[in-house]
Amino acid sequence: MKSDLSPRMKVAVYGLMLVLLIPFVFPTWWMVTSSVKPISDIFAFPPEIIPSRFDFSTYRQAFELQPFAQQYWNSAYIAAIVTCGTLLFSAMAGYAFARIDFPFANALFMVLLVGLLIPSEVTIVPLFQIFLGWDMINTHWPLILVPVFGAPSVFATFVMRQFFIALPKELEEAARVDGLGRFKIFWTIALPLAKPALGAVAIFTFLHSWNLYLEPIVFLSSPEKFTLPQALTQFTDAYGGAMWNIQLAAATMTAIPVLIVFVIAQRQFVEGLAHTGLKG
Amino acid sequence: MAPVTFSNVQKSYGVHPVIHGVDIDIADGEFVVLVGPSGCGKSTLLRMLAGLETISDGDIVIDDTVVNDLEPKQRDIAMVFQNYALYPHMTVADNMGFSLHHRGASKTEIKERVDWAAGILGLDTYLERRPGQLSGGQRQRVAMGRAIVRDPKVFLFDEPLSNLDAKLRVVMRGEIKALHQKLKTTTIYVTHDQVEAMTMADKIVVLNGGRIEQIGSPLDLYDNPVNQFVAAFIGSPSMNFIEGHVEGANFVTGDAQLPAPTALPNGKPVVYGVRPEHFRLDPAGGIKAEVVVVEPMGSETQVTMQIAGQNVFGIFRERVSARPGEVLTLGVDQAHTHLFDAGSGLRLSAA
Incomplete structure (x- = not known):
């Protein structure tokens, strides 16, 4: 912030920013603190911002009530495969659309983009029938195949294409003169320079897969196959009432990998920007 | 190689x-x-x-x-x-x-x-x-x-x-x-x-x-x-081009006459080309040029002038103290002048 503000104004501006911060920070704070409260304290009035009693057994119970470690692993490996697959396909497809002259390239790209306009709720029933025919219901295949070849990948392809279009052509021409073929140019020149775009694609693809809810509840039926968002809804007592503190403990654990991925990919994102921002 | x-x-x-x-x-x-x-x-x-x-x-x-x-x-x-x-x-x-x-x-x-x-x-x-x-x-x-x-x-x-x-x-x-x-x-x-x-x-x-x-x-x-x-x-500042026609051994534009490098049929419309450094201050030169702008560079003097109403640019080794509106008398080095066909732009050599 520029320091031409008077001290009084500064205090006012920072104060305002702190107030605006509350709606963003409070839900997370409430989730984390409630996960270590006894269930009776969660709805106490007046609400306890800082817990007065701690009960860490909720974290243990999350693993006892369900195969939570298995579900954690399910979500993690599915998101990892989806992210890697999407990065690979979208980078190659985006590069092809940006750089290779082939017949009807633009028309084909438009057709591809139409995929973004169809809501997943519309395609879920036909997809169910297709995967039923392939004997893939209650397996993780639909959760991998649908995003990698569906709308998220289309969006990723769009992002990558726009990035490669903006990459100076001379870099590739220099590489051609240096003796590289098309694939090597893609692999050793274009892809390393695409780190910012790849970082962005990685963040949103991972998040999309990690948070996927509709597809798991349609395609999966046994708890050991569940992914985390689906598993979170299953922490209920014998009467179907939510076990809030355990559920929030599970939710807290669910949020951690997202934060980790964000921190890693964000650094790539910024580093990549720093490289390509300097005109070659 | x-x-x-x-x-x-x-x-x-x-x-x-x-x-x-x-x-x-x-x-x-x-x-x-x-x-x-x-x-x-x-x-x-x-x-x-x-x-x-x-x-x-x-x-x-x-x-x-x-x-x-x-x-x-x-x-x-x-x-x-x-x-x-x-x-x-x-x-x-x-x-x-x-x-x-x-x-x-x-x-x-x-x-x-x-x-x-x-x-x-x-x-x-x-x-x-x-x-x-x-x-x-x-x-x-x-x-x-x-x-x-x-x-x-x-x-x-x-x-x-x-x-x-x-x-x-x-x-x-x-x-x-x-x-x-x-x-x-x-x-x-x-x-x-x-x-x-x-x-x-x-x-x-x-x-x-x-x-x-x-x-x-x-x-x-x-x-x-x-x-x-x-x-x-080629050349900076670039060559001066003056439009006119041939009369005997001279190039004529308006009331000015310049020595032509080649003899051509009388009356042929041509463009006369001369580089700025090939003008010289010469009281016997016979070319009258009205000064428009004088730019002293120290090592040389650059002068924008008009010959029979057409702008030309000259570079002189001497210091020129003329004021705008004054008339200089110039000569040109005939060996360094060119005639171009007014239509095609091609350089004309001796007929």
Whole structure:
């Protein structure tokens, strides 16, 4: 912030920013603190911002009530495969659309983009029938195949294409003169320079897969196959009432990998920007 | 090192021809500059030679091999691009050694070649930096280093100095020329700047609208331009053109008479060409010129004048203290004047 503000104004501006911060920070704070409260304290009035009693057994119970470690692993490996697959396909497809002259390239790209306009709720029933025919219901295949070849990948392809279009052509021409073929140019020149775009694609693809809810509840039926968002809804007592503190403990654990991925990919994102921002 | 030949080279985009049958012979080790205004096809010709553009018709020959259908990597050329095109994610050393590495050279050989090139270009202390940490001139040197490590048959330069400031351009111009004198590799250099062309070239090719206007040594083009386009393009400040007609041994415009270099039929409409430095202050010269602006430069005086209502520009070694509106009496060195056909622009020689 520029320091031409008077001290009084500064205090006012920072104060305002702190107030605006509350709606963003409070839900997370409430989730984390409630996960270590006894269930009776969660709805106490007046609400306890800082817990007065701690009960860490909720974290243990999350693993006892369900195969939570298995579900954690399910979500993690599915998101990892989806992210890697999407990065690979979208980078190659985006590069092809940006750089290779082939017949009807633009028309084909438009057709591809139409995929973004169809809501997943519309395609879920036909997809169910297709995967039923392939004997893939209650397996993780639909959760991998649908995003990698569906709308998220289309969006990723769009992002990558726009990035490669903006990459100076001379870099590739220099590489051609240096003796590289098309694939090597893609692999050793274009892809390393695409780190910012790849970082962005990685963040949103991972998040999309990690948070996927509709597809798991349609395609999966046994708890050991569940992914985390689906598993979170299953922490209920014998009467179907939510076990809030355990559920929030599970939710807290669910949020951690997202934060980790964000921190890693964000650094790539910024580093990549720093490289390509300097005109070659 | 290799000779290069363009024979009847043509290029069209769809039905639009942009290069109309170009013939150029470039000797082994020659420094040739392709020069012309934007859109004249000079960069396209260079890119066709590099293999970055296809050839619609004709042949390009490098060292006795027709290269029309060869990939850039098979042509053994190295190119320096206008915006350098250095790989931003690699260090200077990696940029320079990239093509060698790709061709499977050993690490020691790459290091040897990169160190050799860095030594020639004064880049020894920058080898571990990234291109983004270098100044414009240093990046230009890295781009040249990347070209010379390969020891190619031909160097191609595509307007390499146009992103540099004026001062650095002069320095780099000298460096490129010195490099050529050291390596003696055939070099083809594209620029729109006629000063670069004049100062660097063994041979200049002047292009306009996809056609060659003239090929020759710098001073040959300067002294004997074949047409008005070349006369105007080569030389800075450019040649003065005065419209008029021939009468006996004189060129006549309005009430002024200038000595004509060649005898032509009376009354023929022509354009008289004379370079600014070929005017001289001469009370017996007989050419009356009204002063418009006087610009003293110290070493010389530049004067904008009017002869029979037409603006001309003169450069005098003497100091001229005339004021605007005053009339100077000038002479010209007849041997350095030209007559051009008023219609075609071609230079007219003695009838």
